[in-house]
Amino acid sequence: MPVKSYRDAINEALKLEMRRDPRVIVMGEDVVGGLGGSSGVAEAAGGTFGVTAGLAAEFGRKRVIDTPITESAIVGAAGGAALTGLRPVAELMFIDFIGVCLDQILNQQAKFRYMFGGRCTVPVTIRTLMGAGLGAGPQHSQSLHAMLTSIPGVKVALPSNAADAKGLLATAIRDDDPVIFCEHKFLYGESAEVPDGEYLVPFGEANVTRTGTQVTVVAFSRMVLLANKVADKLAKEGISVEVIDPRTTSPLDKDSILESVEKTGRLVVVDEAYPLCSMASEIASLVACEALDALKAPVRKVTAPHTPVPATPFLEQDWVPSVEKIEAAIRATLDRKLARAG
Amino acid sequence: MAETAHDPIVLLEAYRRMRLIREFEERMRREVQAGTVPGFVHLYCGQEAVAVGTCMHLRDSDYIGSTHRGHGHCIAKGCDIGDMLLEIYCKQGGLCNGKGGSMHIADLRKGMLGANAIVGAAPPIAVGAALSQATRGTDGVAVSFIGDGASNQGTVAESLNMASILKLPMIFLYENNGYAEFTGISYHLGGGNIARRAAGFGMPGETVDGVDFFAVYEAVGRAVERARRGEGPSAVEAVAMRWYGHFEGDMQLYRDPHEVDRLRQTSDPLVKFEQRVTGEFGIDAEELREIDAEIRELIDDKVAAAKSAPKPPREALYTDVYGSY
Numbered sequence: 001m002p003v004k005s006y007r008d009a010i011n012e013a014l015k016l017e018m019r020r021d022p023r024v025i026v027m028g029e030d031v032v033g034g035l036g037g038s039s040g041v042a043e044a045a046g047g048t049f050g051v052t053a054g055l056a057a058e059f060g061r062k063r064v065i066d067t068p069i070t071e072s073a074i075v076g077a078a079g080g081a082a083l084t085g086l087r088p089v090a091e092l093m094f095i096d097f098i099g100v101c102l103d104q105i106l107n108q109q110a111k112f113r114y115m116f117g118g119r120c121t122v123p124v125t126i127r128t129l130m131g132a133g134l135g136a137g138p139q140h141s142q143s144l145h146a147m148l149t150s151i152p153g154v155k156v157a158l159p160s161n162a163a164d165a166k167g168l169l170a171t172a173i174r175d176d177d178p179v180i181f182c183e184h185k186f187l188y189g190e191s192a193e194v195p196d197g198e199y200l201v202p203f204g205e206a207n208v209t210r211t212g213t214q215v216t217v218v219a220f221s222r223m224v225l226l227a228n229k230v231a232d233k234l235a236k237e238g239i240s241v242e243v244i245d246p247r248t249t250s251p252l253d254k255d256s257i258l259e260s261v262e263k264t265g266r267l268v269v270v271d272e273a274y275p276l277c278s279m280a281s282e283i284a285s286l287v288a289c290e291a292l293d294a295l296k297a298p299v300r301k302v303t304a305p306h307t308p309v310p311a312t313p314f315l316e317q318d319w320v321p322s323v324e325k326i327e328a329a330i331r332a333t334l335d336r337k338l339a340r341a342g
Numbered sequence: 343m344a345e346t347a348h349d350p351i352v353l354l355e356a357y358r359r360m361r362l363i364r365e366f367e368e369r370m371r372r373e374v375q376a377g378t379v380p381g382f383v384h385l386y387c388g389q390e391a392v393a394v395g396t397c398m399h400l401r402d403s404d405y406i407g408s409t410h411r412g413h414g415h416c417i418a419k420g421c422d423i424g425d426m427l428l429e430i431y432c433k434q435g436g437l438c439n440g441k442g443g444s445m446h447i448a449d450l451r452k453g454m455l456g457a458n459a460i461v462g463a464a465p466p467i468a469v470g471a472a473l474s475q476a477t478r479g480t481d482g483v484a485v486s487f488i489g490d491g492a493s494n495q496g497t498v499a500e501s502l503n504m505a506s507i508l509k510l511p512m513i514f515l516y517e518n519n520g521y522a523e524f525t526g527i528s529y530h531l532g533g534g535n536i537a538r539r540a541a542g543f544g545m546p547g548e549t550v551d552g553v554d555f556f557a558v559y560e561a562v563g564r565a566v567e568r569a570r571r572g573e574g575p576s577a578v579e580a581v582a583m584r585w586y587g588h589f590e591g592d593m594q595l596y597r598d599p600h601e602v603d604r605l606r607q608t609s610d611p612l613v614k615f616e617q618r619v620t621g622e623f624g625i626d627a628e629e630l631r632e633i634d635a636e637i638r639e640l641i642d643d644k645v646a647a648a649k650s651a652p653k654p655p656r657e658a659l660y661t662d663v664y665g666s667y
Contacts, residue, residue: 029523036526037596044596045524068494068530069461069522100460100495135381135432137443139459306665311443312432313380315659 001193006159009166009194010051010127010183014089016198017173018059021087024173027065028074028091028127032056035066048093049129049188071097075126076104079178082124083112087173092128095144095182109178110153121176125169130158131184131222131272132304132320137311143273143304145220148180149249150277155179155203156250160224162192164247167201175203184222204251208260210235212242215330216260218283219243219270223321227270230326241330249279257283258291265296266333270326275303300329347398347559353619356398356555358633360390360612363414365637366423369645370413370430374590378649380432381443386414388553388585391611392517393418395558395580396485399566405453405471405484407464409517410445411584412457415487421449423640427648440654441662462495464488465514469501472510472575483511483569485562491522493536502543502577511569513562514540514577517552519584524596540577552582553609556618583609 004012018024031052033045046053056064067074071092078090092098098105105126112122132141149156155177159165165183172179209224210231219227224245231241242260246253261267267287269280280301287299302321309319347353367385374383386393389411397406397418408415416426421437429436430444437449448456455471458464468486475482488498493516505512516536520527533539540547546565550557558580565576585602587594619625 030525033524034526034596036529037521037524038526038598038601039594039596040598041595048523066525066529068525069491070494070496072496097460100462100497135443137381137445137459138441139445140382305660307660307663308441310432310441310659311381311446312440312654312658314653315441315656318656318659 001195003191004162004194005189005191006162006165006183007049007051007188009162010169011053012194013166013169014052014055015058017170018055018063023085023087024089025063025065025081025086026052026055026089026091027067027078029067029069029093031091032061032064032066047091049185051183051188052091071101072104075101076108078124078126079104079109079112079122082109082122082178083120087123089125089127089173092126094140095128095130096139096142098128098144098148105148105154105178105180106151110151113177114153122178123176125172125179125181127181127183129185130182131186132309132316133186135311135313135316138308141309141316143182143221143271145180145182145249146273146278146282149279153177154250155248156182157203157248158182158221159247160187160221160245162190163194163199164201164207166194167199168203168247170198171200171203182221186222190225201247203248204253205247206253206256207245207247208242208256209245210241210243212240212264214240214264215242215266215268215333216257216264217241217243217268217270217326217330218257219245220249220279221272223270223272226321226323226326230323230330234327234330239330239334254286254290257286261287261291262294265294267295267299268302268326268329268333269299270302270321272320273304275301275306278303297333300333302326302329347556348623350623350625352398353623353625354629354633356394357615357619357630358637359394359397359418360555360615361634362423362637363390363393363417364612365641366417367413369641371586371590373645379430379444381445382589383430383444384411384589385584385586386411388605388609388611389517389519389582390414391555391558391615392515392552392580392582393487395555396515396562398559399562400453400485401482402452403480404482405455405468405475407455407468407471407484407486408457409464409487409489409492410457410459410461411489412445412447416447416449416454416457419454420452421447421454424644424647425449427644428651431648431651432653433648433651434654435651439658441658461489462492462497465498465501469505469510469512472505472512473508475511476508481570483513483566485513485515487515487517489522490516490518490520490527490531490536493539494530502540502545505575506543506545509572509574511572512575513565513569514575515562516577516579518579518581521584521588521596523588524592526596537577537579545575545577547577547579549579549581552580553611553614555611555615582611
């Protein structure tokens with residue numbers, strides 16, 4: 001199977017869906033780039049991180065639309081176009097900018113189908129960028145998928161590898177509800193085997209990236225890579241760790257998580273996000289409510305602290321969950337004394 | 343302050359601030375290229391006359407709201423460059439104790455309400471600062487610097503309207519530098535003129551050459567005096583192309599590679615200023631060279647100090663934030 005980067009896999013999904021369905025359009029800031037510039041270069045950006053490269057050349061600027069820096073209008077117009085027959089893919093350059101346009105998601109797109117009595121569909125996909133580590137400071141480094149997951153009416157996908165990025169994005173574009181598609185800025189260069197041609201990954205189906213019997217680790221987005229690394233290291237010591245990547249937080253594949261915890265009796269949740277009202281607390285709650293008897297040790301959560309992301313590079317590194325913290329949490333669930341220490 | 347600056351003390355101070363911005367930014371550019379600066383840096387070169395022509399009218403008790411391209415605004419408003427550099431290098435004692443970095447420099451003591459990494463976020467905050475001035479009964483003002491890209495944000499329209507109906511002492515200072523990130527203004531700006539939008543909100547708006555310190559100084563002077571008299575907000579659009587990329591490291595494929603060379607030759611605010619003050623106002627060029635030398639030495643010292651300064655303590659990750667967790 002061909003090996004492709006996460007960036008190229010997303011680009012391929014966009015191209016395939018645009019070829020397949022003329023209703024699919026792409027819009028956002030500098031998704032092409034260079035209009036009104038003095039160089040006359042036809043595509044000066046192709047997206048700030050190069051994800052939409054080549055789309056304008058193939059599909060033209062009527063379907064690949066550069067917008068002003070106006071997030072409410074980008075996301076809002078994508079919702080309005082979705083309500084009236086298009087299948088827009090809007091790019092929100094950083095997920096932090098959700099603050100600028102949240103109403104259009106929270107009170108508009110997420111509500112339309114329900115509020116209008118089921119008499120419409122809202123097939124809009126919002127591609128956005130999450131994650132810390134670039135030293136970009138508190139307003140360009142957050143991971144806000146849990147907040148969006150809490151809104152009824154929207155779906156949230158967080159691909160952790162190139163194949164899932166392609167397959168989940170195609171599913172998102174074909175979905176009739178609004179989907180927030182969270183790309184991690186540190187995954188663009190990561191490569192994996194990705195099928196050519198049509199490839200769909202269904203929502204609500206977790207991927208078990210490591211099978212194991214002693215501890216279940218549920219991890220999201222880039223944290224799946226870290227969890228896999230720890231699982232591989234501990235396997236050499238004879239510690240058997242199962243890693244589950246839910247891939248979508250809404251819908252959430254509860255069954256895969258519960259089945260795994262029934263088997264292992266131990267749970268660690270890893271998420272690069274704030275700890276309060278988080279996916280970590282949501283999964284801990286799920287297991288507490290539905291599989292408490294299976295637990296042999298308290299659940300451990302490995303998240304960012306309840307603070308903004310500092311610009312200071314070494315503090316930012318402390319903010320992001322690390323392999324060391326994940327390993328310590330796994331060991332703690334296996335150690336009776338540590339397990340009770342919380 | 344008078345509408346035209348002929349006073350040598352004012353002229354020399356304006357020159358000092360503009361030269362300080364230029365040398366500071368050129369040095370930052372080299373440091374970013376050398377990999378010594380964390381995060382993203384957005385340079386202000388080419389726009390020096392806008393920040394300085396504006397802030398020469400302001401006191402410490404007046405407020406400014408800034409943008410991601412904020413170094414020039416900070417310097418023009420009187421922020422200490424040593425403390426700015428500590429912040430840019432994310433060091434202890436920086437203006438935000440190292441936790442904000444280049445895009446978030448703030449100095450409340452100087453009325454600097456923060457550089458801002460969210461495009462169009464500062465105008466509502468500046469409206470609040472103007473409201474605060476009016477409510478407290480001062481004759482102070484608030485200025486919001488707004489890029490041409492930001493001018494399209496809904497927050498800007500909302501702020502224009504609120505400042506207008508509340509008749510607030512506010513100046514909407516549009517900096518038209520030609521590009522919203524990688525897109526030119528001829529594409530992104532509906533109607534083709536930022537300043538004219540002010541008329542729709544019942545306030546004066548004018549466009550000036552942002553490369554010409556005197557043009558900016560005079561227009562902003564009128565706006566500030568109007569605001570201090572309690573006659574309400576104004577808008578000024580200063581046109582000055584940025585010399586460098588959206589951020590340092592931007593490949594700038596959208597730009598003709600010769601565009602910046604032409605700008606350096608024909609639209610250097612410092613050259614334009616020097617020609618006028620030495621020709622028309624009798625300033626000795628030697629005095630300006632002395633300022634240049636002082637500034638270079640100052641920047642060398644402060645950059646070296648920032649690089650060798652201690653990092654914040656590790657516990658700083660958890661301070662300055664309310665948390666019940």
